[in-house]
Amino acid sequence: MEVTNCKDINGNDITELILTPNGGVFGVLDVNGTDTNVNLSYECCTANGFTFDPNDTKCYCSQSCDIGTDYKIILSPNGEEGAFFQIDDNPVINCTLEVEFDYLVKFNCEKIATSIKESVESLKLDLSIEKVVNDPSLPIPEYLESIVSDEIFNVTDISVFLTETVDTGILIEGDNCDSLIQGLISEIGTGIVTVKSFNSEWIKHRMVISDTDTLALIANENLKVVIKGNNVSEFSLLIDNVKLNRVCVETFEEITIIDDCPKFDLVRVVDNKKSWVANEGTDNREFN
Numbered sequence: 001m002e003v004t005n006c007k008d009i010n011g012n013d014i015t016e017l018i019l020t021p022n023g024g025v026f027g028v029l030d031v032n033g034t035d036t037n038v039n040l041s042y043e044c045c046t047a048n049g050f051t052f053d054p055n056d057t058k059c060y061c062s063q064s065c066d067i068g069t070d071y072k073i074i075l076s077p078n079g080e081e082g083a084f085f086q087i088d089d090n091p092v093i094n095c096t097l098e099v100e101f102d103y104l105v106k107f108n109c110e111k112i113a114t115s116i117k118e119s120v121e122s123l124k125l126d127l128s129i130e131k132v133v134n135d136p137s138l139p140i141p142e143y144l145e146s147i148v149s150d151e152i153f154n155v156t157d158i159s160v161f162l163t164e165t166v167d168t169g170i171l172i173e174g175d176n177c178d179s180l181i182q183g184l185i186s187e188i189g190t191g192i193v194t195v196k197s198f199n200s201e202w203i204k205h206r207m208v209i210s211d212t213d214t215l216a217l218i219a220n221e222n223l224k225v226v227i228k229g230n231n232v233s234e235f236s237l238l239i240d241n242v243k244l245n246r247v248c249v250e251t252f253e254e255i256t257i258i259d260d261c262p263k264f265d266l267v268r269v270v271d272n273k274k275s276w277v278a279n280e281g282t283d284n285r286e287f288n
Contacts, residue, residue, distance in 0.1 A: 008042035008166060009057060014044065020142070025050050025059040072128075072143075073227040075101075075242055097209040097218065097250040099129060099225060102202040104238040105153060109174030111234040116184045116198070117158050120170065124230040125153040125237070132222040144224060145218050150207045152227070159188045162197050169203035171238075202240065 001017040006027065014027035018037060025045065026037035045052040045059035052059050089190050090271040105123070112119050153169065155161045162168065172180070177198075185193055209215060225244060227237065 003048060004045070004050070007041045008038040008044070009041050010038070011041070012038070014038070014040065017048070019061055023060045056131060070231070071229050072144075073229070073237065075225040075227065075239070080281075093216065095246055097129070097215065097223075098206065098243070098244075098245045098247055098267070099127065099209075100204065100206045101225075101242040102204050102240045103152065103169060104171050104200065104202055104252050105169055106171040106173065106236040106238055108234060108236075109172055109177040109180050111174075112176075112180060113234070115187070116172070116180050117187060119235070120155050120158050120161075122231070123155070123235060125150075126150065126228040127152050127205065127217065128226040128228050129207075129209065130224050130226050131218055132224065144226065146226070147223075148207075148209055148211075148214050149228070150205075152205055158184075159192060162188075162192045166196055167200045167203060168197055169200050170198050171200060172198040206243075 001019065002015060004015070006014040006017075008027045008029060012027075012029055014029065015029040017040070018028055020026065020028050025040060025048075027040050027044070028035050029038045030036075034068055039057055040050075040052075040059040042052045044053075050059050050061050105125075107116070127150045128146045129148050130146045132142060133145045134142045174262055181193060181198065209218075223244070225242065228238075
């Protein structure tokens with residue numbers, strides 16, 4: 001994207017901008033013969049219709065997350081390019097994709113505006129596997145396309161959730177926690193909140209992609225693990241032990257080889273009742 005009258009954050013003239021998949025906008029500066037991405041100045045960023053974040057002094061092509069819209073947390077395995085999910089064209093090899101990580105949702109009691117119940121029930125988190133798509137004809141040539149999603153955290157009724165769940169995946173910290181917990185107990189009743197309700201162990205989330213149509217969409221593509229949130233609220237998402245594994249099993253056709261000619265196992269049964277001939281009277285024949 002070509003621009004005029006634009007400078008980077010250090011005052012260097014910029015004639016070209018680049019937009020990244022995570023929403024960042026950077027200037028392209030020639031440094032010793034190599035194109036380098038540099039942060040834009042506030043004037044250059046806002047003059048081109050973008051948003052300047054003073055906290056990290058970077059320019060973004062979308063508005064601030066403070067407006068409460070949906071957002072993405074991109075976990076980039078293997079750097080910015082993502083993990084390459086390679087499948088060889090071999091009909092006897094069956095592959096699946098396994099995504100696994102540990103997580104905790106942490107709330108700071110001092111920043112909970114209303115109650116624990118509302119903070120927990122208003123939060124929804126999904127896991128999304130997205131592939132990196134590059135289309136030079138678009139304003140943002142490189143973007144992420146969601147392939148498959150899986151729900152991570154979605155508490156619609158905290159009373160039912162705490163009753164049925166031992167380790168909740170929720171961690172609360174701060175000076176005001178005792179009063180907030182007492183308020184929750186008064187609201188939902190006693191005997192529901194336990195020691196582990198808000199001091200949970202790590203929760204392991206695992207998703208296995210085995211559907212052949214879905215695997216065909218991500219075969220030989222660069223993939224990223226994305227956490228999707230429904231709105232911005234005061235919480236921290238702790239993630240550890242992220243694994244993105246391809247599991248392939250080679251299958252073989254079972255062949256049975258018979259050396260002898262086909263035959264039947266016959267059993268001889270003795271029967272001394274011979275065929276009847278035409279008799280005018282009756283004749284009783286006993287078995288011997």
